[in-house]
Amino acid sequence: MKVTSLLTYRTMEYRDYNYYEENAATINLGEITSSAKNAKILRRLRDGDANLSHLNLDRDREACDNFYIGQGDDLGWLGYFIGRSEHLQHLQICYLPDGEGGHDAFVEGIARSQSIQFIGIDNLSNDAFTAIMRALGSLSQLEELTVWGHNNIGPDGWSELRTLLESGVCKLKTLCLCRNNYIGNEGMGVLSNGLRGIGSSFRKLVLANNSIGNEGLSTLVDALQTCTGLERLELYGNDFSSAVAELDSLSDWLQGDEVNLKHLGLACCRINDEGLQAFTQGAVNHCTELNLRGNDSITATGLSYLSNSIRSDSCCVETLHLEHIPLGDYGLEVLALGLADNKSVKSLYLEDLDNDISVNSAGWLAFSKALCDTSSVNSTYLSNHTICKFRVVGRGGGETTLHLRLHEEHPQYAARCKILMKHPHLDMTPFFEWKLKFLPFVVAWFERSKPCTMMTIYDANSASRRRVVDESDESFESRKLTAMYEFIHGIPLEAMKSHNGLALAAAYDKKIAMIEEENKIALEQRDERYREALEQRDRKIEQLEKEIMMLRGL
Known part of the structure; x- marks a missing residue:
């Protein structure tokens, strides 16, 4: 078969799926691709290489694992082989030029895929994004969709995403929309019906740095009513500084009988004391991980609400993130009061307290007392024996992790060990009654x-x-x-x-x-042995003195 030159490809007629189907068996991939690396990737797809489960499309031609889209029919053939692959599960599209040869064939190949479970999208134009969203409408096996914020997506692109979600064809388990400023409060209104369409299959939702405020949060909470299987909700980087009522609604949703949320991420959301009070009760009673990192408007007053909540026997939080919150000496004391009675928190993340001049010995003493109160046997018994990891995050991003080995390795014996270590004499007076x-x-x-x-x-x-x-x-x-x-x-x-x-x-x-x-x-035997040793030493000294005198006489 005569292969058309790369230089004349752009003047060629449109190539549909039938063209690739007819020529797949005889085409020399090394002659029609823009690089040997691309030819190798296409060959692996064609031959059904089971190890090729992840594929990245990127403009970085130097990365060894990327498919670089250059001139020629790389993109068309890639789409064809993607559509036939039984092993490709993870497709990351970080570059897709508009108007290039093979663009339609590539999108059609995605639509034909029966194996792709994850799609990641970045650096796409509105037209390319819209085309991809339409193609995903036939992927019933798709489980995860991630859209990063470097895309130039317009209203019709987001509308196509909503249509995809509303269709119910893709029962997504994970949806990640990060740094897409277009979303905002208005965009949440567009996406809300789509979220309802996913329903109970949903497990993870990330809406990070999307300029969502109180109105958008209210819309989101309404849409989540049908997402009964949701286990992880990440909302970091949005602005909830005035969303007290909406955070209260979030708390009400969390306390629903069918809600199964385990991780709630509200890092860097400008939450203040009133906002923390509004949702903390519902959050700590239903989530195993709570991330409040970077909400630097929270003061000791807000921490007192959190402290009271985690003291409850119904508290479920196992991992608590409080980095980059100005605790201060009083804030650490308030937090310690809650931790003293807490029975669930295992990992605690705090700011770099060594560099926080507002934290002094009083705060550390209160924290130490929460872990082991030595004022009485009963107080030691009632101290915290659950925290296994205490992590201090520095301003430069470095972490120091203190492992409480006794809690970690022997939790069932922690209280007794502390009593034996800190109370050599056990006072029985309290038990006379x-x-x-x-x-x-x-x-x-x-x-x-x-x-x-x-x-x-x-x-x-x-x-x-x-x-x-x-x-x-x-x-x-x-x-x-x-x-x-x-x-x-x-x-x-x-x-x-x-x-x-x-x-x-x-x-x-x-x-x-x-x-x-x-x-x-x-003791008497020890003293007797000691006396004998002294007498033996004295006899040796006396003998040495005699020998010295004799030597001097000579």
């Missing part, structure tokens, strides 16, 4: 705490391991007997009411006396 009924609980508590003396945790910066509680079996047993002895003798009248109680008190008296006697004997 339970009388002898409490004695079995004392015994059981020590039995359950025994593993703490044998557990180890990984060191944060090495492969070595170390004991959680550095205590010998003898010391632990002595602590146990002493606690029970003090408990019984703290309520002597109750102990003396029965023969069993008296016998029990006597038994513990005897055990403790035996331990004390053994300790006394051990």
Whole structure:
């Protein structure tokens, strides 16, 4: 077959699908493409290479994994082989020139695809974007669509996107529209019906940096009523500074019986104290991750609302982002109050507190107290034993992560370990009101705490391991007997009411006396060995002095 020169391609007649179908078996791809790399990619598509599941179209000819659209029939053949591929799942279109040869064939190839599940779009004109949206209307298998903000999309382009979503053909799981300033409040009105068309199949929605305000947020919340399967909602970079009522509506939606949202991203949305108060209750009770990063209008007053919410037993938040919020000393104290009673937060992200001059020792002391309040055994028990990662994000973007290994590796023993480490002497006075009924609980508590003396945790910066509680079996047993002895003798009248109680008190008296006697004997033996060592040293010194005198006499 005679292959037409690249230089004369632009004057050729229109090539439809039938042309590519008739010539696919005999065409020499190396002669009709603009580069050897493009020919190789087309050959892999043609031959059904199962490893070619991702493909990027870009104007960067240097990138090794990009299909560079140059002169010739690259684009037409690419569309044809995309339409026939059974393995291509991820197509990223970062450049698609208007009016180039093969443009229609490329779009038709996308429309014929039975394998593409992800489409990413960037740097397209309005005409190219509109054509792609129309082609996607036949892709029932499409699961994810991402549109970045470097496209020049007009009203008809967004209208075509709405039509695509409303059609119900594509049951998208993920829709990402980022940095598309055209959307705004008006654009949300255009897209709202489309979002309703996706319905329960929806899992992730990203509407970031799209100039959405309070009106757009209100429209969005209405549209989300049918998105019962939505698990992740990212709205970062929009302006909700005056959207208190709309954030309250968002909170109401979150508390619906059929809502399954797990991640709520409201970073850099200019949310203030009133806005935080409006939605925080619904958010913390239904989301496992809450991102409030960069909302620097939030003060300690707003943090108090958040703190009260996370103290609730119904709080579900496991990851909390509060970076680049000016906590201040009082703000950190307020936050610590909520964390002290929280049982869900495992990862906490904060600002670079070392460089925040408004945070001093009082704030850190309150935070430390939330993790381990040593004022009493009961306070230690009621401290936070859940936080496993505490991350401090610096102004330069660097992160310092502190791993609380005890919480991370032995969460079921964390409270007991802290009690054993911070309270060598267990005060039994608070438990006297339970009388002898409490004695079995004392015994059981020590039995359950025994593993703490044998557990180890990984060191944060090495492969070595170390004991959680550095205590010998003898010391632990002595602590146990002493606690029970003090408990019984703290309520002597109750102990003396029965023969069993008296016998029990006597038994513990005897055990403790035996331990004390053994300790006394051990000390005496140690002292005896010490005296013998001193006497032996003195004898050696005396012998040396005699030898020196004899040498001097010579």
